[in-house]
Amino acid sequence: MNQRRLFIALPLPEPIGEALLDTMEGVNGARWQDADNLHITLRFIGEVDRHSFDDVVTALESVSFRPFTTRLEGVGHFETRSRAKAIWARVEHSAELADLKYSIEMACRRAGLPAETRKFVPHVTVARLNNSSAPVGLWLAKHGALSLGPWPVRGFDLFQSSLTENGAIYSKITSFQ
Numbered sequence: 001m002n003q004r005r006l007f008i009a010l011p012l013p014e015p016i017g018e019a020l021l022d023t024m025e026g027v028n029g030a031r032w033q034d035a036d037n038l039h040i041t042l043r044f045i046g047e048v049d050r051h052s053f054d055d056v057v058t059a060l061e062s063v064s065f066r067p068f069t070t071r072l073e074g075v076g077h078f079e080t081r082s083r084a085k086a087i088w089a090r091v092e093h094s095a096e097l098a099d100l101k102y103s104i105e106m107a108c109r110r111a112g113l114p115a116e117t118r119k120f121v122p123h124v125t126v127a128r129l130n131n132s133s134a135p136v137g138l139w140l141a142k143h144g145a146l147s148l149g150p151w152p153v154r155g156f157d158l159f160q161s162s163l164t165e166n167g168a169i170y171s172k173i174t175s176f177q
Contacts, residue, residue: 002049002050003047003048003049004047004048004053004160005045005046005047005160005161005162005163006045006046006048006053006056006158006159006160006161006173007041007042007043007044007045007158007159007161008041008042008043008045008060008104008108008156008157008158008159009039009040009041009042009156009157009159010039010040010042010070010153010156010157011039011157011172012038012039012040012124012151013151014035016038016072016148016149016151017035017038018035019148020033020038020072020089020124020126020148021035023089023126023139023143023146024126024127026138026139026142027087027127027129027133027134027135027136027139028133028134029129029130029132029133029134030087030127030128030129030133030134031127031128031129031130031167032126032127033125033126033127033128036170037125037167037168037169037170038124038125038126039124039157039159039170040070040091040122040123040124042100042101042104042156043101043104043105043108043116044116045108045113048113052111052112052113055111055112056107056108056111056113056158057158057174058111059107059108059110059111060104060107060111060158060176061176062107062110063100063103063104063107063156063176064103065100065103065155065156065176065177066096066099067152067153067154068094068096068097068100068152068153069149069150069151069152069153070091070092070094070096070097070149070150070151070153071091071092071147071148071149071150071151072089072090072091072092072124072146072147072148072149073090073091073092073146073147074089074090074144074145074146074147075087075088075089075090075126075139075140075143075144075146076088076090076123076140077136077140083129083131084129084133084135084136085128085129086125086126086127086128086129087125087126087127087129087136087139087140088123088124088125088126089123089124089126089143089146089148090122090123091122091123091124092122092149093122096153097122097153098120100156101120101122104156128167154177155175155176155177156175156176157172157173157174157175157176158172158173158174158175158176159171159172159173160173
């Protein structure tokens with residue numbers, strides 16, 4: 001059976017992506033994201049078969065979307081076992097973003113997917129790190145006042161993620177507005 005690895009995200013406007021690219025230096029061993037991989041993940045779906053894929057698309061078509069604006073404010077990192085695993089730009093919290101996230105979650109459940117158990121931390125991943133990556137403290141301090149936007153959000157996209165030895169390659173499948 002043909003499996004697809006999926007996620008739902010908000011694309012970034014080109015000027016915002018370009019400004020993030022300008023921050024991508026200063027942490028040795030970091031795997032910086034490409035411009036094509038910058039997005040705000042709303043829901044990771046994971047591997048699905050063709051039937052589940054069709055159910056997800058149908059459910060997402062029913063999501064009522066109202067345009068809103070968002071912006072990036074500040075930076076942070078995720079860690080496990082006291083070791084940074086990723087650095088990111090923080091997406092400003094808004095009721096509209098929370099409502100969209102909730103609507104997408106409910107659509108995914110209607111499509112038969114299990115509930116998302118991770119807390120939603122809206123962000124744009126800037127770099128992935130491994131055990132040989134340098135500490136991130138100086139980068140976080142240098143870019144702590146990051147402020148980009150606002151920009152209009154007019155829809156969301158369904159992406160496929162293909163894993164390669166050089167990292168994931170993301171391909172937009174369809175857009176919803």
